[in-house]
Amino acid sequence: MTPLLFMLCSGVFHFTLANRLRIFRLCEECNWEDALNRCNERNESIITLYDEKDVNFTESFIKNMSTQNVWTGLHIGRNNVSAWSDGAPLTFNMSHANVANGEQICEAIVNNTWEGFNCSDRKPFMCQKDNSYFLIKNEAKNWCQAHQHCRRYYGDLVSIRNETQNQQVIKKGNGATFWIGLMHDEWKWMDNSCSTYRRWEIRDKDEKCTMLSTIAMLPSMQTQACDNVQQPLFSKGSVRIIVIQKKLNWEQAFDYCKAEHTRLLQIEDAEDQKAIEQWLKYSNPNVNEKIWIGLRQSRVFGFWIWSDKTVSYSHWRNNTMPKMPLSNHCGVINRNSYRWSDENCLLQLSFICEEDIIYMKN
Numbered sequence: 001m002t003p004l005l006f007m008l009c010s011g012v013f014h015f016t017l018a019n020r021l022r023i024f025r026l027c028e029e030c031n032w033e034d035a036l037n038r039c040n041e042r043n044e045s046i047i048t049l050y051d052e053k054d055v056n057f058t059e060s061f062i063k064n065m066s067t068q069n070v071w072t073g074l075h076i077g078r079n080n081v082s083a084w085s086d087g088a089p090l091t092f093n094m095s096h097a098n099v100a101n102g103e104q105i106c107e108a109i110v111n112n113t114w115e116g117f118n119c120s121d122r123k124p125f126m127c128q129k130d131n132s133y134f135l136i137k138n139e140a141k142n143w144c145q146a147h148q149h150c151r152r153y154y155g156d157l158v159s160i161r162n163e164t165q166n167q168q169v170i171k172k173g174n175g176a177t178f179w180i181g182l183m184h185d186e187w188k189w190m191d192n193s194c195s196t197y198r199r200w201e202i203r204d205k206d207e208k209c210t211m212l213s214t215i216a217m218l219p220s221m222q223t224q225a226c227d228n229v230q231q232p233l234f235s236k237g238s239v240r241i242i243v244i245q246k247k248l249n250w251e252q253a254f255d256y257c258k259a260e261h262t263r264l265l266q267i268e269d270a271e272d273q274k275a276i277e278q279w280l281k282y283s284n285p286n287v288n289e290k291i292w293i294g295l296r297q298s299r300v301f302g303f304w305i306w307s308d309k310t311v312s313y314s315h316w317r318n319n320t321m322p323k324m325p326l327s328n329h330c331g332v333i334n335r336n337s338y339r340w341s342d343e344n345c346l347l348q349l350s351f352i353c354e355e356d357i358i359y360m361k362n
C-alpha cells in the first residue's frame, strides 16, 4: 500500500458517525465484496451517482488522487425487477414495458394506459395518501424527484393494485400524462437510493458490479466482474449538495431550492463545512466568488438563522459575526476561502441547494 493510500484509508479525513451532507473518501483497491465490508465498518456506502454533476465531481476528485477508475455502488440484485415505490411487488399488471434488455424503465399513464419511459424524463406525477390521489401537474420531475416530492408532502407515488383502483387513478388523471409508482430495474445502488442516472459504455450481461471509468473523453459506467480489484469511492451522508449557476436574489433562491430540491444549503456543523469545501473544490462550478446559502439575519433581533434553526456552528470571515446596524441581512459562502459573509439580500447571485436523498423500499 502506498503511504498516500494508507493515509486515505486510515482516517486522516476523520469521519464521525453521523454526517448530514454527503462527503467522499477514496480507498485502496479491493474487490467489490471487500469494499462492501469496509463500508459497513464505518457506515459509509460505495457511491451512488445521481447526475452529470456527480460524475464531474467524481472525475476531478479521483484524478486528483491519480486514479482513473473507481467502484460505484450499482450492482445487479434488485429483489423484484418490477416493483412499486412503496416496495410492493407488481401483482395487478397492466405493463407492456420490455424489461428484457436490462434498462431502467418507469411507468407513466398516457392516454389512460400504462406506458414505460426513461426514468430521467420529466413529467407530472400522481401521489397517494391512503385512499386519496393527488395529481401534481404543474411540476415536471424525473421519477426519483417525483418519488421524493410525494414522500415529503403526501405518502408515496400512486401504486395500483386492482382494476377498480386503476379506473380511479385514470379518472383522477383526467387525460393527463403522469408518472405512477412503478419502476422496472434489475440494478440497485448499494445504499438503496433512488437515482435515474445511467450512462453505460460497456454493459456485459454476465458482470454484476460496476465502475466509473474516466479514461476516455467522457466518463462512463462499465460493468465489471465483482472479484476484480479496483479502488472504491465511498460516501457518507444523506443530503446532496447542488450548486445552481442561475443568479437570483436570496428570497428567490430560497423559493427555488424549496420547489426544485429540498432547501437552500444549511451548514450545521464542522462536518457540513468540510463537505461543502470538498464539493466546491472538486466540482469546480462555474459561479462567481459569492454564493448564497440559507443564512439570514433577523432584522429585529440581529441574530443569524438557518431556515428552521438558529446558527450554532459558524465559519464567518475573520471569525467575526456581522452585527447590526452595519450588516447586510443575507449570508453567502465565499468560493475560495469557504468563509461566510453578509450581503445585500437583493443581489443576484448563484446559490447552493441541498436535496434529501430518497431511498427505495425494496
Ligand SMILES: *[C@@H]1O[C@H](CO)[C@@H](O)[C@H](O)[C@H]1NC(C)=O
Pocket: 052, 053, 056
Ligand atoms: C461535466 O463536464 C463536462 C466536460 O468537462 C462538461 O462538458 C459538462 O457541461 C459538465 N456537466 C455539468 C452538469 O456540469
Ligand SMILES: *[C@@H]1O[C@H](CO)[C@@H](O)[C@H](O)[C@H]1NC(C)=O
Pocket: 063, 064, 065, 066
Ligand atoms: C490535488 O489537489 C491538491 C490541492 O488542491 C493540489 O496541490 C495537487 O496538485 C492536486 N494533485 C493532482 C494530481 O491533481
Ligand SMILES: *[C@@H]1O[C@H](CO)[C@@H](O)[C@H](O)[C@H]1NC(C)=O
Pocket: 079, 080, 087, 088, 089, 090, 091, 362
Ligand atoms: C417478488 O414478486 C412476487 C410476485 O410477483 C412476490 O410473491 C414476492 O414476494 C416478491 N418478492 C419480494 C422480495 O418482494
Ligand SMILES: *[C@@H]1O[C@H](CO)[C@@H](O)[C@H](O)[C@H]1NC(C)=O
Pocket: 082, 090, 093, 094, 095, 096, 097
Ligand atoms: C407484466 O406483463 C407483461 C406483459 O404481459 C409481461 O411481459 C411481464 O413479465 C409482466 N410482469 C410481471 C412482473 O408479471
Ligand SMILES: *[C@@H]1O[C@H](CO)[C@@H](O)[C@H](O)[C@H]1NC(C)=O
Pocket: 111
Ligand atoms: C388516445 O386513445 C384514443 C383511443 O384509443 C385514440 O383515438 C387517440 O388518438 C389517443 N390519443 C393520443 C394522444 O395518443
Ligand SMILES: *[C@@H]1O[C@H](CO)[C@@H](O)[C@H](O)[C@H]1NC(C)=O
Pocket: 103, 104, 118, 119, 120, 121, 198, 199
Ligand atoms: C435516458 O435519458 C438520458 C438523458 O436524456 C440519456 O442520457 C439516457 O441514455 C437515456 N437512457 C436510455 C436507456 O435511453
Ligand SMILES: *[C@@H]1O[C@H](CO)[C@@H](O)[C@H](O)[C@H]1NC(C)=O
Pocket: 161, 162, 164, 165
Ligand atoms: C383494490 O385495491 C385497493 C387498494 O389496495 C383496496 O382498498 C380495494 O379494496 C381493492 N378493491 C377491490 C375491488 O379489490
Ligand SMILES: *[C@@H]1O[C@H](CO)[C@@H](O)[C@H](O)[C@H]1NC(C)=O
Pocket: 017, 018, 019, 043, 236, 237, 238
Ligand atoms: C449511518 O448513515 C445513515 C445514512 O446516512 C444515517 O441515517 C444513520 O444514522 C447512520 N448511522 C450511524 C450509526 O451513524
Ligand SMILES: *[C@@H]1O[C@H](CO)[C@@H](O)[C@H](O)[C@H]1NC(C)=O
Pocket: 317, 318, 320
Ligand atoms: C477581515 O480581514 C481582512 C484581511 O485579513 C481585512 O482586510 C478586513 O478589513 C477584515 N474585515 C473586518 C470586518 O474585520
